[in-house]
Amino acid sequence: MPRAQKIKEPLGDRLLLALIYVLLSVVTLSVLYPLLYILSSSLSSPKAVVSGQVWLLPVEVSLRAYKSIFHSSQLMLGYYNSLVYAVVGTLINVAFTVAMAFPLSQKGMPGRKWILILMMVTMFFDGGLIPTYLLVKQLHMLDTRWALWLPGAFSVFQVIVARTFFQTSIPTELQEAAQIDGCRDSRYLIGIVLPLSKPIIAVMTLMYAVGHWNAYFDALIYLRSEELFPLQYVLRNMLILNAADPEMLANTAQQLRDQGFEQVLKYAMIVVACIPVLIIYPFVQKHFVKGVMIGSLKG
Amino acid sequence: MALPDPDETHVGAAEVTLAQGEMPMAQTWTKMKRSWELYAIVLLPVLYLIIFKYIPMFGVTIAFKDYSVVKGIWGSPWAGFKHFESLFQSPNFPLLIRNTLGISFYSLIAGFPVPILLALALNEVRSGFFKRSVQMITYAPHFISTVVMVSMIILMLSPHVGIVERLLTFAGLPTTDFMGEPKLFKSIYVWSGVWQEMGYASIIYIAALSGVDPALYEAARMDGASRLKKIVHIDLPSLIPITVILLILNLGSIMGVGFEKIYLMQNPLNVSASEVIATYVYKVGLLGANFSFSAAVGLFNSVINLIFLLVVNAIVRRLSDNSLW
Numbered sequence: 001m002p003r004a005q006k007i008k009e010p011l012g013d014r015l016l017l018a019l020i021y022v023l024l025s026v027v028t029l030s031v032l033y034p035l036l037y038i039l040s041s042s043l044s045s046p047k048a049v050v051s052g053q054v055w056l057l058p059v060e061v062s063l064r065a066y067k068s069i070f071h072s073s074q075l076m077l078g079y080y081n082s083l084v085y086a087v088v089g090t091l092i093n094v095a096f097t098v099a100m101a102f103p104l105s106q107k108g109m110p111g112r113k114w115i116l117i118l119m120m121v122t123m124f125f126d127g128g129l130i131p132t133y134l135l136v137k138q139l140h141m142l143d144t145r146w147a148l149w150l151p152g153a154f155s156v157f158q159v160i161v162a163r164t165f166f167q168t169s170i171p172t173e174l175q176e177a178a179q180i181d182g183c184r185d186s187r188y189l190i191g192i193v194l195p196l197s198k199p200i201i202a203v204m205t206l207m208y209a210v211g212h213w214n215a216y217f218d219a220l221i222y223l224r225s226e227e228l229f230p231l232q233y234v235l236r237n238m239l240i241l242n243a244a245d246p247e248m249l250a251n252t253a254q255q256l257r258d259q260g261f262e263q264v265l266k267y268a269m270i271v272v273a274c275i276p277v278l279i280i281y282p283f284v285q286k287h288f289v290k291g292v293m294i295g296s297l298k299g
Numbered sequence: 300m301a302l303p304d305p306d307e308t309h310v311g312a313a314e315v316t317l318a319q320g321e322m323p324m325a326q327t328w329t330k331m332k333r334s335w336e337l338y339a340i341v342l343l344p345v346l347y348l349i350i351f352k353y354i355p356m357f358g359v360t361i362a363f364k365d366y367s368v369v370k371g372i373w374g375s376p377w378a379g380f381k382h383f384e385s386l387f388q389s390p391n392f393p394l395l396i397r398n399t400l401g402i403s404f405y406s407l408i409a410g411f412p413v414p415i416l417l418a419l420a421l422n423e424v425r426s427g428f429f430k431r432s433v434q435m436i437t438y439a440p441h442f443i444s445t446v447v448m449v450s451m452i453i454l455m456l457s458p459h460v461g462i463v464e465r466l467l468t469f470a471g472l473p474t475t476d477f478m479g480e481p482k483l484f485k486s487i488y489v490w491s492g493v494w495q496e497m498g499y500a501s502i503i504y505i506a507a508l509s510g511v512d513p514a515l516y517e518a519a520r521m522d523g524a525s526r527l528k529k530i531v532h533i534d535l536p537s538l539i540p541i542t543v544i545l546l547i548l549n550l551g552s553i554m555g556v557g558f559e560k561i562y563l564m565q566n567p568l569n570v571s572a573s574e575v576i577a578t579y580v581y582k583v584g585l586l587g588a589n590f591s592f593s594a595a596v597g598l599f600n601s602v603i604n605l606i607f608l609l610v611v612n613a614i615v616r617r618l619s620d621n622s623l624w
Contacts, residue, residue: 007500009526010525012524012525012526012527013526013527015424015525016423016525016526016527020423020424021424021429022421022426023420024421024429024433027345027433027437028432028433028437029419030494031436031437031439031494032436032497034451034455034494035439035440035464037455037462038451038454039407049460050460052460052465057328083307084382096343096344096347099340099341099343099344100341100344100345102337102340103334103337103338103340103341104341105333106334106337107335108326108330108332108333109330109334109337109338110330110334111331111411115341116347118348119348122352122353124605124608125356125601125605126352126355126356126601127352127354127355127356127357127358128359128580128594128597128598128600128601129581129584129585129593129597130354130356130358130361130580130584130585130593130594130597131354131356131358131359131361131594132351132355132358133585134355134358134361134372135350135351135354135355135358138371145608147432150347152353153344153347154344154347154353154452160454183590184336185334185335185491186339187336189340197310205361210609213444214443214444214445214446215444216444216445216446216559217558217559221581221585229347232445232446232447233446235446235447235450236446236563239446239447239450239453240446240449240450240453240563260460263454266450266454267454268452269450270447270451270454271460273444273446274443274444274447277442277443277530278439279444279521281439281442282435285435285438287435292611297543
């Protein structure tokens with residue numbers, strides 16, 4: 001009896017698969033290369049960067065640029081401000097999102113359809129930049145931290161995701177049992193729903209936090225005082241408008257500056273700005289994927 | 300839009316039959332009293348919606364007024380369609396429209412198929428280290444902020460020291476001042492966007508592909524379908540519903556090109572290609588304090604967007620079963 005042979009895929013199929021692997025590798029490397037190049041440049045000497053010796057790995061490794069960054073009070077203040085905006089802002093976001101999504105997931109609440117419509121309308125109609133700005137101005141929130149916290153207190157998308165989760169992933173038997181035992185709605189939310197919703201709340205927290213950390217637009221339109229500027233706004237001034245912080249260059253010899261030290265500084269600033277997000281990214285990547293998928297259920 | 304009566308929708312079918320004798324109003328009232336805690340919870344978010352979303356919606360009336368800071372939104376005199384007329388007659392108007400639509404359609408045509416192709420390719424690869432790495436690396440740029448992204452673009456494209464110029468010189472190709480060349484602006488904007496978002500945007504398609512019934516693949520194998528046939532006849536059709544919905548949503552925001560990135564990429568040299576409606580609203584309205592005119596421009600933009608969304612949705616509903624509503 002002939003031995004059972006492993007079924008070989010046809011040549012065409014194997015070629016296609018090989019092509020797919022090659023293409024995916026090319027795409028992945030083209031995403032990776034700019035990131036590695038920036039990291040390497042930030043660690044190289046100015047001379048090597050400006051004369052074009054850096055291709056992939058750092059040349060003449062030096063941490064000088066990073067040291068200078070820590071001397072810049074503007075950047076450090078920006079870092080601190082961004083942390084404050086992200087932490088408080090995310091707390092507000094999560095609280096508002098849950099407070100909106102939970103009642104909307106309760107079938108027994110009269111008027112819930114109307115509240116849902118009230119919310120969905122804002123996805124399609126929008127006052128626009130100028131009326132919103134005038135409102136913030138009238139509320140005397142211009143140039144205060146509140147301007148970065150309140151106008152975007154929750155995103156409709158996140159509310160829909162959370163509501164879908166509350167409706168589909170929490171067994172209704174739990175609620176019935178709780179109600180029979182005389183459990184109030186608020187108690188049910190805090191004692192039963194929230195502990196069961198940890199995964200979705202984690203996703204939501206991360207998405208909001210990354211959003212706050214990366215935002216610069218609200219600071220651009222609402223803030224005037226330097227001591228309130230978040231990191232992204234400070235970076236925009238330094239990297240794109242080329243307004244370097246004199247403190248950062250104070251300890252640097254003129255010779256080094258002539259060699260293009262500011263160029264290296266820019267690369268280092270980019271790395272420093274990305275660090276918080278990059279550190280948490282590998283741990284949360286799976287959750288982000290989950291968040292997108294729950295959101296897509298609703299489509 | 301026909302809205303269902305809220306009272307009816309919340310009463311379960313069983314309760315309806317039980318409660319036929321009672322007054323429905325009274326029943327709703329007891330239900331409302333029982334839900335008072337839910338109303339208390341939802342109060343703040345609803346207030347937020349009214350204050351920060353609905354008041355600005357009505358504040359849009361300043362587009363039809365001559366807004367003065369002293370008199371406020373309500374006290375300012377009406378101006379009719381004056382601001383819209385001056386927008387349509389402005390020499391900037393054709394340029395704004397051309398740039399806004401040009402960038403949007405270019406983004407859509409270039410950016411829309413790439414995540415689908417990526418998802419289809421990833422779907423062929425067996426789970427393992429390779430697949431995980433590809434996913435992890437291609438998703439990562441999504442989390443880079445706009446400011447950092449634009450800084451990266453500027454640094455890499457900068458004349459003499461940028462890596463792109465060095466690579467092109469190395470390959471013997473001509474170079475130029477990329478950021479100062481209006482002709483190149485759209486391409487730089489669009490392809491850097493593809494680079495940043497393709498991985499993350501593919502997630503939703505990968506999810507759709509993972510939901511395909513395995514029996515279909517088995518049947519295809521029995522019939523001797525090749526890998527390519529399988530992709531074309533099973534994978535692609537299964538992506539159609541989600542693709543259509545995303546396409547409608549994308550077309551619905553065709554006039555809403557991202558202010559944040561374009562504004563940062565703008566410089567005096569490329570402004571003829573990079574001035575779009577959103578950046579114009581910001582400059583005229585907030586920097587120039589010309590609130591009424593700028594609000595009119597913004598309103599014009601939103602209305603065109605909404606019309607686009609409705610028309611596209613209607614066309615798609617005619618042609619297929621997939622539509623937003």
